[in-house]
Amino acid sequence: MRFVQAPCRQEKLATSGIQGRVMLMDGMTPPAEYLGKVQCVYIDPPFNTGEDFEFRMRVGEEGWTDGNRSLTLPAFSDRFESREEYWALLRGLVRAARSLLTESGAFFLHLDSREAPYARMICDEVFGESNFVNEIIWAYQTGGRTLKRFSRKHDTILFYQKSKKLYFNIQAVPVSRAENRSNHMKKQVDEQGRAYRTIKSGGKTYTYYDDAPVYPGDVWTDVSHLQQKDPQRTGYDTQKPVALLKRILACTTRPGDLVADLCCGSGTTLAAAMELDRQFLGLDVSRNAVSVSRKRLTDSALTVDWSFGAPGAELDAEMMPGIGFYDVKLLRYALPHQDTMGIENLDLVDQWAVGFLKDGVFYAQDLSSRLKKLPKLNTTLLLPQLRGTPAIMTVDVFGNSAVWVEAE
Ligand SMILES: C[S@@+](CC[C@H](N)C(=O)[O-])C[C@H]1O[C@@H](n2cnc3c(N)ncnc32)[C@H](O)[C@@H]1O
Known part of the structure; x- marks a missing residue:
């Protein structure tokens, strides 16, 4: 059967699970419906490095199995005409963040040592100096080193509160007591068998139990950056580790709260929110x-707002009616020859779903994506025979998304 593209503005991937939304949209102008509703906003914007960042897209079963077949696509450009242009972006994002926050909400702006001092002035201007909470130093060991100066091995995360009503629960983020914090103290064991250490200072004896929780200060050395072969890696340059975001979210939000990332990139903050x-x-x-x-978050009740349309694409599929279900089999996907860079047929498909199209919204019922743990696309999906126009949604390796219905 031949399918044709149909107009669509939004897709809804599931009805159960944690509610989430991803939007192709400028972070400076978030939708008005979220104003004053977000408990924590984290932003990891471009750092003004003057570089273009890439996305390495694995292609086909082969690419997802051994990583030997991939495309290099643009992720985002971090080039600005002037400092002023860059600061206008930061100011716009910081203002948007503040407008989204609840009165007890927290804001985190992630930068490096080059722009952080200027960003702090912008945040003071937007949030008020008295609402500055912390300058967090996230230190790591990854990346190259130089002999010309001290290697730059930290990022700066500015933490602001919307107001004095800040919700902050450091007890949600205990860290293990590092051996080197206690190895100069004398180790003893109490009657219950608990190990503790004591130290005398100023005539007083201080006792620290090895299993008692300790809490992070504002210098974080215990969260490692993503290693080259880290299974979390999506191929999107500048991706941050989930553990970093989990620490930020766990102490500033409660289960069920709404978290926003206005420059979400590969979706790390959203993945951390989903896990929590x-x-x-x-x-x-x-x-x-x-x-x-989208691909990272399909375990949530995800809504995705992006433009649909794959110019010149063609799709053939089979929709076999069964008892209560259609068996939908993906047969062929094509793009205009000059655009495919030698990639053919179903190797061009990275993600697909079957569902219903109603009033410009695609409601997915079953889906499949290529993943490291599932390199092979499942080419047959099940579509319950519900009311609505049966439809197929595809995302190809070039990032084109399209919704398809049977041709008349
Ligand atoms: C440093 S990356 C974020 C990486 C992300 N934290 C992660 O873990 O994958 C910055 C992101 O900001 C996005 N960006 C740049 N300008 C933007 C804007 N005005 N609104 C929304 N996003 C923007 C870029 O497309 C890029 O994905």
Whole structure:
């Protein structure tokens, strides 16, 4: 059967699970319906490095099995005409963040040592100096080193509160007591068998139990950056580790709260929110960011707002009616020859779903994506025979998404 593309503005991937939304949208202008509703906003914007960042898209079963077949696509450009242009972006994002927050909400702006001092002035201007909470130093060991100066091995995360009503629960983020914090103290064991250490200072004896929780300060050395072969890696440059975001979200939000990332990239904040049972909202201006985030978040009740349309694409599929279900089999996907870079047929498909199209919204019922743990696309999906126009949604390796209905 031949399918044709149909107009669509939004897709809904499931009805159960944590509610989440990803939107292809400028983070400076978030939707008005979220104003004053977000408990924590985290932003990891471009750092003004003057570089173009890439997204390495694995292609076909082969690419997802051994990583030997991939495409290099643009992720985002971090080039600005002037400092002023860059600061206008930061100011716009910081203002948007503040407008989204609840009165007890928290804001985190992630930068490096080059722009962080200027960003702090912008945040002081927007949030008020008295609402500055912390400058977090996230130190790591990854990346190259130089002999010309001290290697730059930290990022700076500015933490602001919307107001004095800040919700902050450090007890949600205990860290293990590092051996080197206690090895100069004398180790003893009490009657219950608990190990503790004591130290005398100023005539007083201080006792620390080895199993008692300790809490992080503002210098974080215990969260490692993603290693080259880290299974979390999506191929999207600048991706941050989930553990970093989990620490930020766990102490500033409760289960069920709404978290937003206005430059969501590969969706790390959203993935951390999903794991912690927080609702999430992610905005980004890069199609590849939306495509990567979508794939990462299919275990949630996800809504995705992006433009649909794959110019010149063709799709053949079979829809076999069974008892209560259609068996939908993906047969052929094609793009205009000059655009395919030698990639053919179903190797061009990275994600697909079957569902219903109603009033411009695609409601997915079953889906399949290529993943490291599932390199082979499942080419037959089940579609319950419900009311609505049966439809297919595809995302190809170039990030084109399209919704298809049977040709008349
Ligand atoms: C440093 S990356 C974010 C990486 C992300 N934290 C992750 O873990 O994958 C910055 C992101 O900001 C996005 N971006 C740049 N300008 C934007 C804007 N005005 N609104 C929304 N997103 C924007 C880029 O497309 C890019 O994905």
